[in-house]
Amino acid sequence: MKFRISRLIAVLGIVAIIIAGCGGDRAPVVTEEGIEYGYGGTMVRVAPDGAMALFRVDPDGARTLLTESLPPEATVDGSVHGWTYDFSSLNRDNRTGEWVIGGTADGLEGLKVELRLAPAPEHQKGVLFRRVLSNETDQIVTIEKNRLFETTVDASHLNPKLTPDDWWAFAGGSSEARNDWLVDVNPGFERENYQGMNDPDYGGGIPATDIWTDKGGILIASVSPTWRPVSLPLRGLEEGAQIAVEERNPVHIDPSENYEETPLYILVHSGDVYTGLHAYGRVMETEGLRFPTPPASAYQPMWCAWGYERRFQPQEILATLPKVKELGYEWAGVDDGYQTANGDWDLLPGKFPNGDADMKALVDSIHSAGLMAMLWWVPGDADPASTLAKNHPDWIVHNKDGSPAEISWWDTWYLDPTQAGVLQHQRDLVRKFLGDWGYDGLKTDGQCFNLVPPDYGNHADDPNVTSAHSPDILKAVYQEAKKIKPDAVLHNCPCGTVFSLYNMPWTDQYVSSDPESSWQIRSKHIVLRAIVGNKISFYGDHVELSTGGDDFASTVGMGGVPGSKFIWPDPKPVSGDFLLTPQREELQRHWLGVYKKEMLSKSSYRDLYVLGFDMPETHAFTKRDGTMYYSFFADDFEGPVELKGLERGTTYNVTDYDRDVPYGQVKGPKATLKVAFHHHLLLKAVKD
Numbered sequence: 001m002k003f004r005i006s007r008l009i010a011v012l013g014i015v016a017i018i019i020a021g022c023g024g025d026r027a028p029v030v031t032e033e034g035i036e037y038g039y040g041g042t043m044v045r046v047a048p049d050g051a052m053a054l055f056r057v058d059p060d061g062a063r064t065l066l067t068e069s070l071p072p073e074a075t076v077d078g079s080v081h082g083w084t085y086d087f088s089s090l091n092r093d094n095r096t097g098e099w100v101i102g103g104t105a106d107g108l109e110g111l112k113v114e115l116r117l118a119p120a121p122e123h124q125k126g127v128l129f130r131r132v133l134s135n136e137t138d139q140i141v142t143i144e145k146n147r148l149f150e151t152t153v154d155a156s157h158l159n160p161k162l163t164p165d166d167w168w169a170f171a172g173g174s175s176e177a178r179n180d181w182l183v184d185v186n187p188g189f190e191r192e193n194y195q196g197m198n199d200p201d202y203g204g205g206i207p208a209t210d211i212w213t214d215k216g217g218i219l220i221a222s223v224s225p226t227w228r229p230v231s232l233p234l235r236g237l238e239e240g241a242q243i244a245v246e247e248r249n250p251v252h253i254d255p256s257e258n259y260e261e262t263p264l265y266i267l268v269h270s271g272d273v274y275t276g277l278h279a280y281g282r283v284m285e286t287e288g289l290r291f292p293t294p295p296a297s298a299y300q301p302m303w304c305a306w307g308y309e310r311r312f313q314p315q316e317i318l319a320t321l322p323k324v325k326e327l328g329y330e331w332a333g334v335d336d337g338y339q340t341a342n343g344d345w346d347l348l349p350g351k352f353p354n355g356d357a358d359m360k361a362l363v364d365s366i367h368s369a370g371l372m373a374m375l376w377w378v379p380g381d382a383d384p385a386s387t388l389a390k391n392h393p394d395w396i397v398h399n400k401d402g403s404p405a406e407i408s409w410w411d412t413w414y415l416d417p418t419q420a421g422v423l424q425h426q427r428d429l430v431r432k433f434l435g436d437w438g439y440d441g442l443k444t445d446g447q448c449f450n451l452v453p454p455d456y457g458n459h460a461d462d463p464n465v466t467s468a469h470s471p472d473i474l475k476a477v478y479q480e481a482k483k484i485k486p487d488a489v490l491h492n493c494p495c496g497t498v499f500s501l502y503n504m505p506w507t508d509q510y511v512s513s514d515p516e517s518s519w520q521i522r523s524k525h526i527v528l529r530a531i532v533g534n535k536i537s538f539y540g541d542h543v544e545l546s547t548g549g550d551d552f553a554s555t556v557g558m559g560g561v562p563g564s565k566f567i568w569p570d571p572k573p574v575s576g577d578f579l580l581t582p583q584r585e586e587l588q589r590h591w592l593g594v595y596k597k598e599m600l601s602k603s604s605y606r607d608l609y610v611l612g613f614d615m616p617e618t619h620a621f622t623k624r625d626g627t628m629y630y631s632f633f634a635d636d637f638e639g640p641v642e643l644k645g646l647e648r649g650t651t652y653n654v655t656d657y658d659r660d661v662p663y664g665q666v667k668g669p670k671a672t673l674k675v676a677f678h679h680h681l682l683l684k685a686v687k688d
Helices: 006-021 273-286 314-327 356-368 387-391 420-436 471-484 518-532 582-598
Strands: 035-039 042-046 052-057 063-069 073-076 079-081 083-092 099-105 111-119 127-135 141-153 168-173 182-184 197-199 205-213 216-222 234-237 240-247 251-253 258-260 264-269 302-304 331-334 372-377 412-414 441-445 489-493 509-511 537-542 561-564 604-606 617-622 628-643 651-656 661-667 671-687
Touching: 035 083, 035 127, 042 127, 042 264, 052 141, 052 264, 083 111, 127 141, 168 273, 182 518, 205 240, 205 273, 216 240, 216 273, 251 258, 264 273, 273 518, 302 314, 302 372, 314 331, 314 356, 314 582, 356 372, 356 420, 372 420, 420 441, 420 471, 441 471, 471 489, 489 537, 518 537, 518 604, 518 617, 561 582, 661 671
Parallel strands: 302 331, 302 561, 331 372, 372 441, 441 489, 489 509, 509 537, 537 561
Antiparallel strands: 035 042, 042 052, 052 063, 063 141, 073 079, 073 141, 083 099, 099 111, 111 127, 127 258, 127 264, 141 240, 141 251, 168 182, 168 205, 205 216, 216 264, 234 240, 604 617, 617 628, 628 671, 651 661, 651 671
C-alpha cells in the first residue's frame, strides 16, 4: 500500500507554525554527537547514522539521558542498508513548519531520505518524527523490512534505585490470548504488538507502546491518521526493556515516487500510562480521529439477556423485565440467538413466528416496562449459508490460496469494506433494527470487526486496502444510526481484545469486552479513558465476568457503567450460573443505588497516582463542584493512604460512600488517613 504525505504535511504545517509563532518551538541544534531537537520536556538527538537518543528535559533545563537507540535500517533485496544524514542540509519547510534534514541510503544510490521534526500539536508535549523516502532511480525499490526505531531503556535512567524489572508498560496489539493491556515487564517478557492480523479473527489495536516507572515514562506511537501494518515490539531484557517500531510488510516505491514511513509521536512524560496515552489521544484528534460525545442514555445501567444464552425465548426476556426495572437498570439488551444467519439477520421462525411483527412487539414491551432496548449483532460478516453470501460472492474477502477469509469464532466470512454494496447492506440493517424494529441502541460484537484481513481476491495488487478500510463498516453503521435516531447508542465490544484505534471515533460506549479479571476491567478503562477523554462512557460489561462474579466496585469505583446478565425467575431451562439469588439481588440493588447517587461516570480522572507503584492501587476523580473521589484496590490492605489533589487550605468531609462510613475531616492540599480494607475502599471528599 502506498501512503501519500500531503494530508499529514498540511495538518502538521498549520500546527507547527502556530506553535513556532508563540515561541514554543526552537530550531534544532547541531552538536558533535548529532542534531538535537526538543519540545515540552522531550528531546531527541539524532546521530549521523540516524540512531536516536531520548532525553528528559526538566523545567530548569537539566537534561537526563534516558535511552540511546540502534540506527534505523531497511532491507532491500535481502541486504540491510543504513542511512547517512547530512546535517548541513538542515532547513525549515516554510509551508509545513517542519525542520527537515536530508540523507541518503548507504549502498543504494538514488534512494534519498528526509527526516522531518515538528512539535506535537494542540499544545501537547513531545515531538513528531517522520521520514519520507524518495526513489530517484529508474527502478522500483522494494523495502522488505524497515526498522524505524529500536532502543533499549535502562530503568535506572528513570530512577537509579530501580532494578531492571521495576517498570510497567502498555502494549497495544491484539491477539487471541486476550492479554492484559497493562503489564509489568520482566526479563524474558515479549509482545510483538503487530497491528496486522496476529491470529484468526484477531488484528489491529492501538499502535502505541508506553513504558513507565514511578519517575515517569516514554511513549512511542504511530500518528498515522489511517491504519498501517506496523509493529511495536516490546521485550524485557536483563538490562532493561527494548522497544521498537518496524514496518514488516513489503513496500514498493516506484521511480520518482515518495513513500512516507509510519509517522511517530515521541513523548517523555511524568506520571504513568494515563499521562502518555491522554496526550496521544489529543494528538490523534488533530489527525481527524474525533471521539464523539455520547448521548446521556449511554451512562445508564444495562441488563443483557445473554444470561439465557442463544437458546433464549422471548417469553423469558418478558418475564425478567419487571425485575430489571425494579433493580434500577435502564437498558434491556437482546443478544445472540434471534437470527437465522449472520449477514441476513432474518428472524428465527421458532422464536418469532410472525416475523418482524413479533420482534417489534418485544421491543414495544421493553419500552412499556420503562426501559430502552439494545440489539446485539455482528457487522461486516456473512454466514456461508446466508442468502447474502450466495448472492454476492464478490463481497467476500479471500486468502492467498483463494479460500474465503473465515471468522473462526462465528464460522462466517469477512465482507470487503471497500465494496459500496457491503456498506449499503450495513446501513439497510441499521434501518431495520432501529427504524422498523424500534431499538434504541446497537451492540456491535466480535473481535473480528477490529481489522479485516488482507484481500487477495478483489485487491490482489494491494491486499492491505481492506485492512485500511476496516473502520468504514462501523462508520457506516454509526452515521446511519444517528440519521435515524440521533440519541441512539453505539456500543462496541471487540470481545476481549484491544480496541482498534481507528474504530474508536465511531463508538458511543466502550466496553471492557469479556474481561478475564477485575484488573482487566480497571486497566482497560484507564487506557480508553486516557485516549478518549473524560466524556467517555465505559461499560464494565456483565458483573458476572468480574473476579468472583460480583465485583461492581471495579466498574462503579472507576466511573464505569454497571451491567449484568442475570436470569430470573427460578427455574430456567438454562445454566443457573447467573440466577438472581436473594444475595445477588441485594448486591445489585446496592451498587446500582450507589452508581446513580454518585454518577462517577460524569467525573474527570486525575492522574495523581502512579499505577503499578503507588500502593494500594489508587485512582482519583473530581467533579465540577470540587468533590474528590478516591478508589483504592488491593487483596488486603492496612496502613496509611494519601489523598492528593485537595485544594490548599480547604476542609473536606471524607466518607466511604460504598459502606456509608465517615472518615472525619481533612484539609488540603494533601491528607493521610489510616485505613484497613479487603478488595476495595471508595472514598468521597466533599468541601465543608
